[in-house]
Amino acid sequence: MNTSPDPAQPPTSVLPAAETGSTETGATGTTPAGTTPAGTASAGTAPSGTGTAPSGSGTARWSAPELRRLAALIWPGQLLVVAGIVAANAQPQIAQHFHTTQIAWFSLAFTLATIAATPFAVRLGETYGKRRVMLVLAAAGLVGDVITVVAPTYPVMVAGRVIGGMYGPVAVLVLAAVRDLFPPRKVAVALGTVAGSVGVLSLITPLLSGWLLDAFGWRGALWFLVGSTVAAMLLLLSVPETPRRAAAGKLDWPGAVLLGGGLALVVFALGQGGDWGWSSTGFLLALAAGAVALAAFAGWELKVTTPILDLRMLRRRPVATVLIGSSVPQAAFFASQTILIFLALFPAIPHVSDGLGWTTTHNAVVGIPAGLITFAAGVGVGHAVRKVSPRTVWYLGLALLAGGMVLAALYHRDATQIVLTGVVMGLGGGILMSGQQAMIVSVVSPEEQAAANGMSSLLTQVFLTLTSQMLYTVLAADATVVQGTAFYQDQAYTNAYLAMAAVVGLGLLVSLAIPRLRRPTGEAVSPETAPATA
Known part of the structure; x- marks a missing residue:
């Protein structure tokens, strides 16, 4: 799974x-x-049936x-x-x-x-x-x-x-x-x-x-x-x-059908476009049907009392720019991991496949430095946002991620190059994953943070679905099919990394519209005053 x-x-x-x-x-x-x-006491609903927290300060002992x-x-x-x-x-x-x-x-x-x-x-x-x-x-x-x-x-x-x-x-x-x-x-x-x-x-x-x-x-x-x-x-x-x-509350069945069906149609159209032709009737009909379903989904969610996605939150510029601007580049980061998997594990076959032919274990060992730096970057963001605006940290992460992808597009032919470019991308990706939470805290009230996190999660999944299908479409453009299996040439990997860098760039364009953010403090942020004025 x-x-x-x-x-x-x-x-x-x-x-x-x-x-x-x-x-x-x-x-x-x-x-x-x-x-x-x-x-300290947690905000939110106290556990029911589990007893009450010990009184006084300090950390309570844990029972078996x-x-x-x-x-x-x-x-x-x-x-x-x-x-x-x-x-x-x-x-x-x-x-x-x-x-x-x-x-x-x-x-x-x-x-x-x-x-x-x-x-x-x-x-x-x-x-x-x-x-x-x-x-x-x-x-x-x-x-x-x-x-x-x-x-x-x-x-x-x-x-x-x-x-x-x-x-x-x-x-x-x-x-x-x-x-x-x-x-x-x-x-x-x-x-x-x-x-x-x-x-x-x-x-x-x-x-x-x-x-x-x-x-x-x-x-x-x-x-x-x-x-x-x-x-x-x-x-x-x-x-x-x-x-x-x-x-x-009621279950939003129509919203789920429209969202899932619309996404499936759009993804299917993008996946078949290369075979059918990008101007073919089948491609255009599937894409149009998906777009209509997603438009109907948006209209429905604005009317229903218990929506899957509370699109009303996106009417506020700070919330919309933070949620969309953070979900798009994260989707590109997650999707880009697929490029390395195929590059590393597909065989090297002259004029057919430009994979590196590594074992899965070798690829895992090569990926350890990037994994460590991603983890460390996430920890570092928590300290950085105490001193600087979350938006500044976010822009740094976007720049590192986009730069790492461009480098990976140019240099991906041996373990040394993959380790070095992976570290740059991992640093940017780690900053993005942690920086997103700091920005959400800065633009919504405490009561809205759970809903905003839910919106962010689903938006990231939605953009990941679309970005992944775009990635496979780009790879297929420079593929050689042998006995039903598509093998990718070097140009395919180059173009795929550049395509993901372009998606990160799109996220940057959206992020540029994020207003100035306050550094997280103990003060509650109201929906109307979320952007910092100083």
Whole structure:
């Protein structure tokens, strides 16, 4: 399972404001949304049925049941990251095994299903209990995983990926469940532990996936994911049920159908444009139908009382420019990871394929420096925004990411070049992923931060879907098809990196419209006064 054609990023909550509470800030800097500094009370809804926080100051001791509960939530919460990396690295082998030129749908099918399922999963978790919903989603994901791994044909595999996409919202629900299952004083540490474990997994998983793919092939790697999903379900069974909140609102079925259907049509049109012709009737009809569905989705969301995406927030310039300006370049960063996977793992065949022919393990080792710098950059942003505007930090990240992609377009022919360009891109990407939260805190009120995070998460997924399909279209322009498998020439990789740099440039153009932002402080930011005036 994965949320993108690249190693999955840490999920951002798509939660009602009452569920996550607000982001706490203070003189020492910004704490991630939904958490608070250790030892202080968390904003938001206190856990029900879990006892009250100890009185007085200081950090409360953790009981054995609480520690077991925390440990049980880590793997289900981070399985999406692990599965994303394993599945992304398996794509080259899968493309060659099934002799398909439509490998993009291996990831896009999962992503589209996750986009449609996440808002409903959150709402149903409020109504029926988050553990129950997570178990149902994990069971669906397990069915999809099994279909994927035993699929006799590629279309069957894609169908399995659609079903497997139902697991996607579990990562979001785990973070939401933490607030219900721990006393307020311990929520910050619990959230930090669950979310922070992604740093370790992001370094270990590429090596694990390399060993699995090199030793057992893509089916062996995907069987590992089946076992991982079973383990996640067993761990969730040991977690108490969360409180139910009956007033969860109506489910926005029309919005989900219009969003998912519109995106699917646009992505399908872009994927077939090269074969049909960019001026063909089929391409134009599919693209127009997708555009009409998305336009209808926008109109519907502005009228419905419980929308999937609260597009009304985008009527405010600071919020719109921050959310869109941050989602677009992040989508390009995540999509660009696919370029390296195919470049590294596809074979070197004269006049056919200009891949490097590395093993998956070797590629994972080469990627360690970039992974470390990405992690370090994310930590550094939290310190930087105490002294300078989040917008300034954001522009630095955009410049580094775009520059790194241009360098990668020119220099990608050996391990040294890939390490150096990867470090530059990783530095920029790490700044963007962390800088986005600092900017969101600066333009919305505490009550809106959860909704803004949800909007940001879904927008990033939407732009990632479109950007990924554009990436595969660019790669296909300089491909040679041998026995049904598309192999890419050097020019394809060059153009792909340049295309992603152009998408980052588009994000920069939008970001230039972001008004001056205040540095995060303990003062609540009202919707009307979010931009700084000083």
